[in-house]
Amino acid sequence: MKTKTGRYSGYIRPFSYVIDLIIINVLAFYVFPFHDNKVVYSILISFAWLSIAIYLGFYEVYRYTKVIAILNCALKQFILFSLFCLALELFYSDFYFQKRVVFFVFVSIAFVLFFKLSIYYFLRKFRVLYGGNSRSVVLLGNMKNINPLKTFFTENPDYGYNLIKVFTLENHKKERIDDCLTYVSDYKINEIYCSMADLSDSQINYIIDFADNNLKTLKFIPDEKQILSLNAKYEYYDYIPVISLRNILQDEKLNKVIKRVFDLVFSSIVIVGLMSWLMPIMALIIKLDSKGPVFFVQKRNGLNYKEFNCYKFRSMKLNDKADLDLASKNDVRITKVGKFIRKTSIDELPQFFNVLLGDMSVVGPRPHMVSVTNLYALQVDKFMVRHFVKPGITGLAQTKGYRGEVETDEDIINRVKFDIFYMENWSILLDVEIIVKTIFNILKGDEKAF
Incomplete structure (x- = not known):
């Protein structure tokens, strides 16, 4: 039954x-x-x-x-x-x-x-x-664009989406769209999910008219570029509607205060409770391991693209390319102590002083060194958006596996995607969740930490 x-x-x-x-x-x-x-x-x-x-x-x-x-x-x-x-x-x-x-x-x-x-x-x-409290759905689009959602529906039955049929648009697009809408009507499907990238404006309007006239829920799947640009909000100047492209929650006054207070309290606890006794020990170990200063200071881009001095425990031998080349796996510049402190993220702890100074936040998009930022700004679409908020010691992208060396274009594209998602969906509880996941990943051991 x-x-x-x-x-x-x-x-x-x-x-x-x-x-x-x-x-x-x-x-x-x-x-x-x-x-x-x-x-x-x-x-x-x-x-x-x-x-x-x-x-x-x-x-x-x-x-x-x-x-x-x-x-x-x-x-x-x-x-x-x-x-x-x-x-x-x-x-x-x-x-x-x-x-x-x-x-x-x-x-x-x-x-x-x-x-x-x-x-x-x-x-x-x-x-x-x-199988109760479920919604019957169909997918419409090219397999490349609808496959992630197809996998989600298939592997997550607890969400209650019952995927009935997939209509691909690789060939005979108009006929396939008509087949889909006829099927939706005949079999009383609840929701239609369409890939926007695979449809023209006229086809989108045609599907919208069908959904409205037949009381069907219609939802669109944006491509990666659209995901990064569709979070807009409406504002009114008198009675004139104006669209703001970015809805940065941290720009609101109350949220700024909440975020800053959290940063000050959390970083103070870490500095007093951990750094006060760990820093002298690390200073001694680093000095005994190799010649050079205890701290490594590097120019990085922060809020509104302004440069600031980012502090770290030194993990490399002194070299002329520290500000030009990112560290890679088995990098010969990394010292013996450096391997350990980079693997455990201890080298990042001095950045809590950056948080106190107001250059960084505990959670936010990770800052890149200036030379790399300029390169990515030219190569990666929407890369500069991440500079609308303060950079962080850890971030959502890092908890999703996109930290450390950028080995492929997909690494930096996904890093930017998660950074922008964080900016537009920020909450203090999301910060707490990211911090907890970061600590868990450090204890578990992150294969991309080197």
């Missing part, structure tokens, strides 16, 4: 609303009771909760939503709801209850997040085991 897909999907979000409101009201009146007028207080906190949630998109969770995005939104919900409840308490109680209300909000968010993630993971298991 075929499972009816999406039968109860429309009830998931209202169910979440009800569960969350029950949680915060039960906690407010039975676990942390401190109000006589319960009805008024219930209405106020319920209204505030829903208003903040709608504003933040707290319930905008889809099958493709990442857990890190859910956690990031929950953190914002916690902060704003806490501020509202604290402000409300100024009119109701003394300072004693001010402390209690923070604990109430914290416990509320914890329970809400527990149920939210439980539903999220339950649905993923439900889709795999019973």
Whole structure:
């Protein structure tokens, strides 16, 4: 018997609303009771909760939503709801209850997040085991461009996308498009995924008209260049719409403050807790191993392409090509101690001083030396975009395997792609995730670290 897909999907979000409101009201009146007028207080906190949630998109969770995005939104919900409840308490109680209300909000968010993630993971298991809550989809395009998404649908059944058929466009494009749309209509397919690079403007409009007239969900797969350029946002100057090509989240004032505070706190902890005793030891070992200074200082390009002095523990013998040639595997310039500190990334630790000085961030696109930056700027499309934010000690690209030596064009292209994705999808929790993955990779051993 075929499972009816999406039968109860429309009830998931209202169910979440009800569960969350029950949680915060039960906690407010039975676990942390401190109000006589319960009805008024219930209405106020319920209204505030829903208003903040709608504003933040707290319930905008889809099958493709990442857990890190859910956690990031929950953190914002916690902060704003806490501020509202604290402000409300100024009119109701003394300072004693001010402390209690923070604990109430914290416990509320914890329970809400527990149920939210439980539903999220339950649905993923439900889709795999019973085939429910799924969407039937077709792919349209050349195999080269649609194959990554085809692989994703095939290998990730927990997302609930049931790939029914693939329509390739290598030959007889017009006929294949018509075959696809006819199939979608006849077999009641839910969603169509098309490769933009394989379609003309008129063909795209033709498919859009079909999808609109037949109530089908239509989504487009951009190519690599389009991935790097389609993150635009609309702004209005009076009533005049203006499109901003890049939506750099770190440019927002509040995000700048959050990012800088995080950088200062984290780098201070590393410098005081680790560098204070490790630096003298490293200085002695480096000096005993080879002649030269303890630190290696190199000009690199940072925010807005400005040059700054990037600090590292010296890992090479003194040579005239240190600022021209990147280190490669089995590089004869690397010292015995250098091999170890590069493999364990200890050589990068002095860059936490760069973070304190404001030249770098803990997480961001890795800075390149000036000579290499100029070369890549000419060869790699969108390479300069990564200079819209401060460079980092580690970054998303590094956790995805694109660190160290650039052996092929694909290495630098993917590095840029992940850097731009990070810039346009930044959150403080994403920074934490990248730091944790970086530490894990160091402990595990990264084959590209040399």
